Amino acid sequence: MTTRTLAVVSAGLSQPSSTRMLADKLSDATVAELADQGIDTTVETFELRDVATDIMNHMLTGFPSPKLEAVIEAVTGADGLIAVTPIFTTSYSGLFKSFFDVIDSAALADLPVVIGATAGTPRHSLALDYALRPMFTYLHAIVAPTGVFAATGDWGESADSVKTLPARIDRASGELAALVAASDRSANVRDPFALDRPFGHLIGGLTGE
Numbered sequence: 001m002t003t004r005t006l007a008v009v010s011a012g013l014s015q016p017s018s019t020r021m022l023a024d025k026l027s028d029a030t031v032a033e034l035a036d037q038g039i040d041t042t043v044e045t046f047e048l049r050d051v052a053t054d055i056m057n058h059m060l061t062g063f064p065s066p067k068l069e070a071v072i073e074a075v076t077g078a079d080g081l082i083a084v085t086p087i088f089t090t091s092y093s094g095l096f097k098s099f100f101d102v103i104d105s106a107a108l109a110d111l112p113v114v115i116g117a118t119a120g121t122p123r124h125s126l127a128l129d130y131a132l133r134p135m136f137t138y139l140h141a142i143v144a145p146t147g148v149f150a151a152t153g154d155w156g157e158s159a160d161s162v163k164t165l166p167a168r169i170d171r172a173s174g175e176l177a178a179l180v181a182a183s184d185r186s187a188n189v190r191d192p193f194a195l196d197r198p199f200g201h202l203i204g205g206l207t208g209e
Contacts, residue, residue: 002038005186006030007078008045011085011096018118020047022150022169023084026116026176029169030082033177041180044074048095055095058102068102076107080180081141083132084116087124091131092117100135109140112179114172115147125149144175 008027012019023045031041048055054068064072075081085096100108115132117124128147136143146168154165 002181003040003042004034004079004180004183005042005044005074005077006080006082006180007075008043008082009048009075009084009096009099010045011048011093011099012118013049013086013093013095015047015049017086018150018152018155019084019086019116021155022116022118022148023082025166025169026082026084026114026148026173029173030080030114030176030180033173034180037177037181039181044078046071046074048099051099052095055098055102059098064102072103072107076103076111077186078111079183079186080112080114080176081108082114082116082176083136084118085132087117087119087127090124091127092135097135100139103139105139108136110183111141111185112144112176112183113141114144114176116149116172117147118150120152122149122151122153125151142179144172144179146172146175148172 006027008023010017010020010023027043027045031043034041051068051071054065058064058068083096085092088094113136115128115136117128117132119125119127128149133143133147148165148168150165
């Protein structure tokens with residue numbers, strides 16, 4: 001059976017959180033879509049709250065901890081990414097942005113991504129297209145056309161009866177699954193921490209060139 005890897009990043013701050021709930025639903029739907037295509041999927045899910053201190057230390061020192069390095073390698077080496085953030089002050093959370101700030105700007109090139117966001121009110125839904133989508137486009141990721149926003153009302157009886165949250169999730173996961181099925185990044189991705197030139201060039205040309 002063909003295999004693919006899927007990384008899931010949730011920037012929810014509470015535990016449990018609606019952000020993680022949305023990330024899990026997108027992940028489950030994508031895995032099911034890929035299974036229908038005969039593709040087995042390995043999923044790695046990361047709560048950024050668990051590496052929040054490591055992210056800040058990396059921003060201050062320029063060096064990732066082993067724990068954060070493992071998360072970065074899993075995300076940059078995946079065939080697809082689901083990235084979900086709560087919306088604070090009309091945009092993605094600082095923790096979410098800081099994580100992607102410490103990743104090399106070329107490491108997400110051609111990575112299929114589905115973006116998702118959560119907030120208390122539907123008024124923040126446009127943040128998907130004016131904040132998240134431009135960020136991943138700048139990083140040269142391949143962003144699926146459908147982003148998924150979930151307001152508080154989407155989880156209860158007051159959910160939109162015209163276009164439900166499950167329908168939006170199914171559409172986004174179908175788009176991501178198609179992109180992931182065509183991806184071979186996990187077999188060919190470059191080490192995000194590798195040096196472009198031999199180490200000797202950094203300490204006086206010890207390579208003899």
